[in-house]
Amino acid sequence: MLKNAFLTLLSLAIAIVGGGGSVWYALKVQDGVGAIRIGQWRAFPDIGTPSADPYSKARVAREGVLALGRAEGLSFVAERDAGGAELKRECTYTIEGGFPTARFWTLYAADQSLGVVETSRPRLAALQSYGVVRQPDNSVIISAGHRPMPGNWLLTDGFGRMYFVLTFYDTPIASSTGLSDVSLPRIVKVGCDA
Amino acid sequence: MRSLYAAMRRVFHAVLLGLLGAGIVHIVVLFLVPEFSERDAWSRLSMASDLYKMTRLDAEAGGAPVVKSVDPLFYATACRFDLGEGMVRIKAPGHVPFWSVSVYDRSGHNIYSFNDHTATGGVLDAVVLTPAQMIDVRKELPEELQGAIFVEAPIEEGIFVIRAFVPDDSWKPSVSRFFEQSSCELQDF
Numbered sequence: 001m002l003k004n005a006f007l008t009l010l011s012l013a014i015a016i017v018g019g020g021g022s023v024w025y026a027l028k029v030q031d032g033v034g035a036i037r038i039g040q041w042r043a044f045p046d047i048g049t050p051s052a053d054p055y056s057k058a059r060v061a062r063e064g065v066l067a068l069g070r071a072e073g074l075s076f077v078a079e080r081d082a083g084g085a086e087l088k089r090e091c092t093y094t095i096e097g098g099f100p101t102a103r104f105w106t107l108y109a110a111d112q113s114l115g116v117v118e119t120s121r122p123r124l125a126a127l128q129s130y131g132v133v134r135q136p137d138n139s140v141i142i143s144a145g146h147r148p149m150p151g152n153w154l155l156t157d158g159f160g161r162m163y164f165v166l167t168f169y170d171t172p173i174a175s176s177t178g179l180s181d182v183s184l185p186r187i188v189k190v191g192c193d194a
Numbered sequence: 195m196r197s198l199y200a201a202m203r204r205v206f207h208a209v210l211l212g213l214l215g216a217g218i219v220h221i222v223v224l225f226l227v228p229e230f231s232e233r234d235a236w237s238r239l240s241m242a243s244d245l246y247k248m249t250r251l252d253a254e255a256g257g258a259p260v261v262k263s264v265d266p267l268f269y270a271t272a273c274r275f276d277l278g279e280g281m282v283r284i285k286a287p288g289h290v291p292f293w294s295v296s297v298y299d300r301s302g303h304n305i306y307s308f309n310d311h312t313a314t315g316g317v318l319d320a321v322v323l324t325p326a327q328m329i330d331v332r333k334e335l336p337e338e339l340q341g342a343i344f345v346e347a348p349i350e351e352g353i354f355v356i357r358a359f360v361p362d363d364s365w366k367p368s369v370s371r372f373f374e375q376s377s378c379e380l381q382d383f
Contacts, residue, residue: 003201007208014212019219023227048304054224060302061228064235066251066261066272066355069307072294103292104359106267116266126266130361167265169292169359170309 027059041076041166041184045174073102073169077114079161081187089117089162091192092145095154097185099140102171104129109144109156110163119157127154140185146193228301235261235302235353239274246282246378248273251355264357269369272355273378277347281323281331283339284354286376289316290369292359297322300351314341321381322347322354354378 034046034053046052048060048067060067068075080086081093089109099105108126109117117125132140132152144154144164156162164187168174173182231237238261243249251261251270264270275282286293294309295318310316320343323331328346331339356376358369 003204007204010205011208011212011215014209015215015219018213018216020223022216022220023223026224027227048298048302050299050303050305052303057301057303058224058227061231061234064233064238064261064302066235066296066298066302066353067304069294069296069304071307071309071312072296072357106265108266124266128267128359128361165265169294170311 023058026055027062038076038182038184040078040080040082040187042078043074043076045070045074068167070174071170072174073167073171074174075165075167076184077110078164078166078187081189083189085189087162087164087187088192089156089158089160090146092143092147092190094188094190095140095142095144095164095185096188097139098137098183099129099185100168100171100173100182102129102168102173104170105166105168107142107154107164107166109154110165112161112163114163114165117157117162119155121155121157123155125155125157127152142185143190145190235272235298236274236300236351239272239353243274245274245276246380248373248376248378250373267360268357269360269373270355270357271373271376272353274351274353275322275378275380276351277322277324277327278350279380281321281327281381282354282378283342283381284318284320284322284356284376284378286318286356286372288368288372288375290358290372291361291365293318293372294357295320296355296357297345297347298353298355299347299349302353305347305349305352306345308343313343317341318356318376319343320345320354322352324348324350 034044034056036043036045047056048065106126106128111117119125127142134140142152142154143149144156146156239249248271251272252264292310296304296307299305319341321339322345325346325348358372360366360369
């Protein structure tokens, strides 16, 4: 009798802990289903739409996200550099290359929750396309690091993991057909503070 | 020896049953999260303000941001509405470098979006209404609604969000003013 009760309890415990825990884990990892990868950049064009998968829907509900609409823009997130290493706030990076067609774009350095990183200076850790210097071939070279750098400087600060969030506004690539032949800038590590 | 074998088999049976149950619980919990979440955008906004009241989403207005993670170079404001009470009209006079608008349903799904290139003269003037209300309005379009953008949404409760680009600090006052002048009102018809 006691043995039966124990076995029932064991089954129930595995079901509830395993089921609940796996949902929690699936919602916690950034990498979800429905992601589109272009180089080091990742986008979720379907997130926040009624046609999103159940995992995206649960994440939207749990985190209170109001995702950008198709006519507004599309966000890309990078968490690794071209060498495959995780982006670190204490490192210096060069972001270079061409950008797809859009009315304008913004780029910012983000923390784990994808909020902009706090800087101890009166300058945002963000850049936008109207305020950058371009190369003769219309490509852009951006240096991201703690110390001021010539050209386009994206200020970062602090230590730990970092993400780059690149958002294109009023862009044809937000419609799913436009995403196939888009190329995004490369993120190359220059060096790190010890 | 035989009883040990039998006991092992029963434990194995229980574990297998548990894993099957875990799969079912996983699916059930996944579909219940959106239903019962108290941290979704609607719940957060309803804690911050009433229906038909524009509420700033960015941290600039003071305090922590109501809804997380908007672009740091953007300001955003939102109002909740209930189409069951009638159609809602959103207006924001003035010009900013870029604005865009999204209509979300109760659970935070983006159901319609447009930007300033869509609007007449770049001025934000929109009406959100249900298909049934649209039929009524079509019969006799009031003079004052002539230039408005009509957003037909098959929902009752929803959220209207305006986002505006702030290219640099010098634009902050005029974008803030743009939002202060914005209105979200129940439209009589």
